[in-house]
Amino acid sequence: MSRYDPSAFPPFAVTVDLVVLTVREHALCALLVRRGEPPFQGYWALPGGFVRPDEGLAEAASRELSEETGLRAHPTPGQGADGAVADGVHVVGAQAAGAHLEQLATYGHPQRDPRMRVVSVAHLALAPDLPTPRPGGDASSARWAPAGELIGQNPADGVPLAFDHGRILADGVERARSKIEYSSLATAFCPPEFTVGELRQVYEAVWGVALDPRNFHRKVTGTPGFLVPTGGTTTRQGGRPAQLFKAGGATVLNPPMLRPEA
């Protein structure tokens, strides 16, 4: 059988879906949009859309992220799976806050969309706390939803997400939880300058655990390349003034920040 028979290949629609995560009020939250048309009309879904004929996958994800959150994207001219195994793309917004974008996984069950064969290349975006969703200016059609309520064990917590987006979201959250252990990605949830306490609150929100502030401080400042002091201090957390840091050059943490056992 010929590997590519241009006259008879089965046609697919290809989309990108986005798991956009942020930390708001000590909770890990995901961006959801409300569907205005069938199927799953009125259900909450992940933002996403078609890949255009002349754009790459990461480019499409970056464009969708920009359309949904206002983050100006820094598109990648690279190959196909940008950030799938190597690291991801860095996205810059108006607030000069960094966001991280990487490919998550691809979902292609034949019946995942009731109308046609759709293969969705899901991407994971980690962003600092954004002002408020502004998807097309319609405030009621987008929201930040606490991730814990959406991927909880009991499905009685509320209406499930459209399509297989609940599964995609759960995969994205697990990827984020696991990846901040051995990479410096937790800083993608922080503003450009942040304190050790603020970074600790990110870890606590993403993992849903309480960490010892003193051991966390010693560990995070002792990992080479993770944090670089900016020289400034702040008292926005109350108490004694805290040093301000920015993300260092290291992408992989050595030693890693290990998640506490179950």
Place this chain on the structure above:
Amino acid sequence: MSRYDPSAFPPFAVTVDLVVLTVREHALCALLVRRGEPPFQGYWALPGGFVRPDEGLAEAASRELSEETGLRAHPTPGQGADGAVADGVHVVGAQAAGAHLEQLATYGHPQRDPRMRVVSVAHLALAPDLPTPRPGGDASSARWAPAGELIGQNPADGVPLAFDHGRILADGVERARSKIEYSSLATAFCPPEFTVGELRQVYEAVWGVALDPRNFHRKVTGTPGFLVPTGGTTTRQGGRPAQLFKAGGATVLNPPMLRPEA
């Protein structure tokens, strides 16, 4: 803009490509097939093919693996991204040897195939040493190639692979190298029963390093759930008879097997 407009979605071809890895003669090897037609005629490429209209992605990958290696696949009726974040599929062959199959990443650069827009969902398969490639019975059109020669730093090592398959292979090898650190996947390279020394040779081949046999033995037998003794012994390695083990139930290793530093 409507999220799905059935009348006007850009059509894509969707394929699966396979990074099939095994350990042969103390080296990590990848399965390659020779292309018989343009483009890249005569070049070596990863095995793969179209996703059929009514099969899922993991199902297609499993079918291709079976067609190329003779491993009887155990298809997964699950969702889309089987094994992308959660763990992968187990494939059973005639030798009753286990193989592992998981989604790797998706490659969709607009010009990655010169003829049309093709999105390829790459999968990673880890298999024990197989008799010999039998792709369609044509022995000269398939081979096991040492991975080190294909992803070496100097591209003068030989002719590159077709399409972006060199990049896909490099991503797959790096995934395998990283994943055997914190999972029990290294046993997928072994026959059903194996010795600690054989498992150590797998780690050494995949990582390309030498490990201390004594520390390795203590560590691997001390990690709960990794290995289960079968009671038998063997002298096929020479020297004192070694205990035979099979893979235990654990999928995640605690503590992990850490790769030596650079």
Place this chain on the structure above:
DNA sequence: AGAATAGTGTCTATGAGACAGTATATA
């Protein structure tokens, strides 16, 4: 003063790695 957060020091348990030494097979 009291409370809150920042940051340091110290102790203990655990694991990684180096390596001596014993056990049991084959040539």
Place this chain on the structure above:
DNA sequence: TATATACTGTCTCATAGACACTATTCT
């Protein structure tokens, strides 16, 4: 006997986690 591999014991160093203690702000 020589040699190869299997396996155990022990030592040292690094890191994780518990927690006492000091520092500096605000109310």
